[in-house]
Amino acid sequence: MEISLVDIVIISIIFSIIIIYSLIRYKEEKRREREMLIPTLNAYKEKFIEEKERFLQKSQKLKDYINQTLEEIRNLKENIHNYPWTHSQIDYLKKMKGSELNYFITNSFEMMGFELIDLPIYKDCNLDIIVKYSNDEKVSYLGLSIIDFTKIKDLNSKFINNLLNGKEKYELEKILVITNSHISEDIKKQLIENDINFFEIDQIVKFIPSLNFFYRYEELKSKYHNYELLHKETFDEVIRREHWLTEVEEKLVKALEKR
Numbered sequence: 418m419e420i421s422l423v424d425i426v427i428i429s430i431i432f433s434i435i436i437i438y439s440l441i442r443y444k445e446e447k448r449r450e451r452e453m454l455i456p457t458l459n460a461y462k463e464k465f466i467e468e469k470e471r472f473l474q475k476s477q478k479l480k481d482y483i484n485q486t487l488e489e490i491r492n493l494k495e496n497i498h499n500y501p502w503t504h505s506q507i508d509y510l511k512k513m514k515g516s517e518l519n520y521f522i523t524n525s526f527e528m529m530g531f532e533l534i535d536l537p538i539y540k541d542c543n544l545d546i547i548v549k550y551s552n553d554e555k556v557s558y559l560g561l562s563i564i565d566f567t568k569i570k571d572l573n574s575k576f577i578n579n580l581l582n583g584k585e586k587y588e589l590e591k592i593l594v595i596t597n598s599h600i601s602e603d604i605k606k607q608l609i610e611n612d613i614n615f616f617e618i619d620q621i622v623k624f625i626p627s628l629n630f631f632y633r634y635e636e637l638k639s640k641y642h643n644y645e646l647l648h649k650e651t652f653d654e655v656i657r658r659e660h661w662l663t664e665v666e667e668k669l670v671k672a673l674e675k676r
Contacts, residue, residue: 458669462662469658472651479648486641493633500630502622509628510597511618514565519545522563522595525625528634534558542583543576544592557590566598577607597621 513521523546527533532549548559560583564572572594580592594600594608594615608615616624626634 454672455669458665458672462665462669465658465662465665469655469662472654472658476648476651476655479644479651482644483641483648486637486644490634490637490641493630493637497626497630500627500633502627503629506628507618507622510621511566513597514567518565518597519563521628521631522561522621522625524635525631526561528626528631536587542586543579544583544587547587547589558587560584560587560589560592562592562594564594564596564598566596569596569598569600572596572600572604574607577604577611577613580613581611595621 510521523533526548534547534549536544536547543562544560545563546561548561550557550559560580562580580594583589584592592613594613596616597618599617600608600615605615
C-alpha cells in the first residue's frame with residue numbers, strides 16, 4: 418500500500434502541530450517555573466531559618482544539661498564523705514575478680530583525676546595499665562598490676578621479676594600491685610626489697626572511693642557523655658541549616674537578577 422502525497426502532508430501537519438504544542442507547553446512550564454522559583458526559594462529560606470532556630474534552642478538546652486551534670490559531678494566529689502564503704506560493699510569487693518575488679522580499680526584512678534594509658538600488649542610484664550600523674554616539677558608514670566583473690570597465688574618471684582622488667586621497659590617511676598585479697602609476708606618482703614608498692618583489700622577501702630560513690634559517678638559520667646553526644650549531633654544540624662541557607666540566598670540573588 419502506497420502512501421499518497423496527501424497523506425504525507427496530513428501526517429506532516431499533525432507532527433508539526435504536536436511539536437508546536439510541545440514547545441508552547443515547555444515554554445509555559447519554564448515560565449511558571451521562573452515565576453515560582455523566588456517564592457519557592459523564600460519558602461525554603463523560611464523553613465531553614467525556623468529549623469535552625471529550633472535546633473539552636475535544643476542545643477542550648479543540652480548545653481545547660483551538660484553544665485548541670487558537671488555541677489552534679491563536682492558536688493559528688495565534694496561530698497565523698499557521704500559515700501562511706503559499708504560491710505556489704507567490702508564483702509562484694511572481696512568477691513570481685515577478673516575484668517570486674519580491673520574495671521573498678523582503673524576507672525577509680527581515672528575518677529580521682531589520673532590519666533590512664535593502655536599498654537600496647539595485653540598484660541605485658543604482668544602490668545594492666547599505666548597511670549600518668551604530675552605535679553609542678555615533673556610528670557611521672559605508675560604501672561598498675563591488678564590481681565584478684567583467685568590469682569594471688571601467682572604473685573611470686575617470677576611475677577615480681579616480670580614487673581621489674583615492665584618498670585624498665587616502660588620507664589616507670591613506680592609499680593603498684595593491687596589485690597582484693599592479702600599478700601603473704603614473704604612476698605611483701607620481696608616487694609619492699611624491690612621498691613614495689615602494694616595495696617591489699619584494707620588499703621583499697623582506705624584510699625579508693627566506695628562502690629556506691631563509684632557507681633554514682635559512673636552514672637553521672639554516662640549521662641554527661643550522652644548529653645555531649647546529643648549536643649554535638651544537634652549543633653551539626655544547626656551548621657547544616659546555615660550551609661543550606663547560604664545556598665538558598667545565593668540562588669535568590671541570581672533569580673532576582675534575572676527578573
